[in-house]
Amino acid sequence: MEQKTEIFQGTLTLMILKTLAAMGPIHGYGVARRIEEISGDAFSLNYGTVYPALLKLEQEGFVASEWGVSDNNRKAKYYRLTAAGRKRVNKEAAAWTQTTAILARFLNMQEAK
């Protein structure tokens, strides 16, 4: 069986936010597909986990939702970022970039012989 990385706790939220920031209003299935595509299928994402995460973001006021119609004429619930959500994406993205950069430096350290 091929090895797939588990999603780090908390990173899913940022991925969702970033996806919404990049794609504009999109339904839950689209978010899930998009995350899987971008990760190059490296994640084993349970599509179901996207929905509680979206609900939490909505309860916190970072995301808003409304019912709409998809490209192929299906009824679907569309999510979009709020102003607060946009602010959060930028802040968290910057924080993550910094963290990973620092972490990368540690991982690239030469082991002492």
Place this chain on the structure above:
Amino acid sequence: MRRLRAWFSKLAGIFQEDRAEQSFAEEMESHLALHIADNLQRGMTPAEARRVALLKLGGRDATTEAYRDQRRLPAWSTIRQDARFALRTMRRSPGLTAVAVLTLALGIGANTAMFSVVNGVLLRPLPYHDPARLIYAYSSSPSRGFPIGATSPPDFREMRDRNRTLRSLSAYYSSTVNLSGDFAAERLSGMVVSTEFFDTLGVQPLLGRTFRASEGVWASHRVVVLSESFWRTRFAARPGILGTSLRLDGELHTVIGVMPATFYFMGEQQLWAPMAWKPGDNYDTHNNYFLSMVGRLKPGVSRERASADLDAIMAGIAARQPENKGIGAGLMPLTEHVVGDVRRSLWVLLAAVGFVLLICCVNLSSLLVSRDAARKKEFALRAALGASRGRLLRQFLTENLILALLGGSTALLLTYQAVAQARNLAVDLPRIRHVSVDTTVLLFTLAVSIGSGVLSGLVPCLWGSRPDLIGALREGRFQTSASRGRGRIRGTLILVEVALAFVLTIGAGLMIESFSRLLRVNPGFDSRNVLTFSVTLPDAYNEGVSPTDLTPPPRVTAFYDGLVERIARLPGVASVGISSGLPLAGNNWIKFLSFEGRPAPASIDEVAHVLFHSTVGEYFRAMGITPRQGRFFDARDNLAGMPVAIINAAAARRFFPNEDPIGKLIYLFPPEQLVPPGQLPAGVHFPRLHIVGIVNDVHYAGLKDSPDPEVYAPLAQSDSFSTMSVAVRTRIPPSALIPAVRNEVSAMDRNLPIANVATMEELAGQSMALPRLHTMLLAVFGLLALGLAAVGLYGVIAQSVAQRRHEVGVRIALGARPQAIVGSIVAHAMTLVAVGLLIGGGLALALTRLMATLLFEVTPTDARTFLGAAIVLVATSAVASYLPARRAARVDPVVALRCE
């Protein structure tokens, strides 16, 4: 912040449960449809497309559940589950549920009813603007025997004008006026107030205006403000009332305003009039202390500073006016003055009723322990299946809270009833008419319900949630004896119950004992067959009389003499007399007392004081006051005769300890050399009275107070007061005489109404009403506690005996005598009772001290009462434990052993 927002959104979600469920189901459908469509495009078969979509989703149910968890408050779903489970448990044992709910309803209901009264009387702010800054100011002279007393008009004016700590200070006194004119003559209760009165309180009229400063001047003072209820009942709420005139005490007064219905101040008044003094009026001197004062503190000024301010002003007056020597001033919060002495008694009653609730909780606890004993296996099983301790605890609490809330709502029904009753109590309790079930009371009920639910659930909770898994599962139905843990819990419950009941029984006992002593007090008069009423003569009777006259105007004397004569002639009248004050009616005058031939004291504040009554006719005979020595007043004692006085036994003891008072000479004034020069006109001397008789003591102020020294003098030779009280001793039922005396009064003056019509028995009853109510309530609470404790004890013993049936059966089979078994069970129970009594006794010693002011001639630690209460409790508990013990001992061993 975000978390809070999410929480609120979840909270709001509670109310949209169904809609949210449906919306998410649709979202799932749409998700699957989109995914399936994609899969079909990739060339999967429809069945495979669907399977992959579902698989990728992670299962429809699991996703829905995860989504729900996110949507709801964390505990909400389990609370609902617990509640549903609790309701099922309760439905399964309706009898037990009913008993539990009723027990709680009784306990909580008694508490909320009592709290409604405490809330209405003590806690709710007075209905004035910013009531916290209102103060009651008073004159104070501990050396003259009044630490808190009324003030005089000149003192009041000086304090009002010169203080720097009060935003406003006003004075008032209650007065009655005779309304006549187009109406049948009627006596109205009113209040005469200084013109700033309504501004001090910060209240606005409903109609018109209140007083102007100019209306505090004599001759422009004939205006009145009416109460809303008087305006409504007497003038049909006519808006045109403003500007009309009312004939009050013979003078026309213009109505300038109507106060709103919400306004009340110290009792019920029908109207308010401005205070104004005729130049030279005797009332307007430093010798007359009859004004009460209410004031408003300036912002940021403490009561202490204001008190010191007023006291300094009074000291300044005393330095100028010798008759003010020793009189200072003080103040207290207005609420404290309004509520007076009932504060303590209400808190005591609330505490007592709180104890009753505690006993209810203990009973409920033991009930629940027994019930849960039967469910022990269920809990063990659930714990074994992985239920956490917290989860079990939460379920317990939910069950108890539901019980408590049911009990609480039943209690509210009781409270509404009780409050309606309380408002109509014929008791002189301040603000009692304004008691109601308001938000505070509802919140209190909720808090008490939850509190008692948690409290009564706590014991079974802690016991039940730590199940001894192995033991419970192994134990099965075969129980050798009550498990040790449960036995200890039961013992503790009995102990607590007995201790609480003991405290309450002692409290009730003390009240009953002191009330019965109060009933045994000889009031000094005979209240049977005496009709009383009062008459107030208008100012017109005093016309042409100089204020310096020391005897009443001839018209006044003639009126009262004539009235006595007329009433004495009525059929059914045995004797009739008039006095300036009646026993227990609260109208007493105080005068100086000095003696001929004794050295005058150094200053005026050391001169003795006595209660004074001015009488007409056969007052002593009519009131049933018995002579001790000498004679009563008679026809000789008129203006022409030698001035005479009669003193009471207390005065004889106090002032003539070693001599015979008869024939001694006294003055009802200070020694003349202490009177400031110029006050007593040249050549005028105070009347010198010959003591001609001694009568027995009368409790004028109330049965609780020991009789004060008193002096009586005939009206014709001494002082008259605007209001005099008539006492008629009858040979027929006294109330049958009311129409006849009313006729006689109006035959003498058509415009003169009679007021305060009451039999002496009614007056005596009224004076006992409050102590009677306190005693009755505490006795009821005590009995309730005793009953509840007995039932609780019975229940606990019965339960434990029932669970020891097998053991008892074995013992009897082995030859134990039934009496020995009864004995051992009762002895065990009584040991617990004894410990409970010890604890309760200690508690009572600490607590009854708080009710010392409510007691009369009984100390709070009265040994007889403590002993009596202990005997009552021991007897009750003995019976309560003997009954189930006897039943247990009667068990047929064969049956007992077989039933296992």
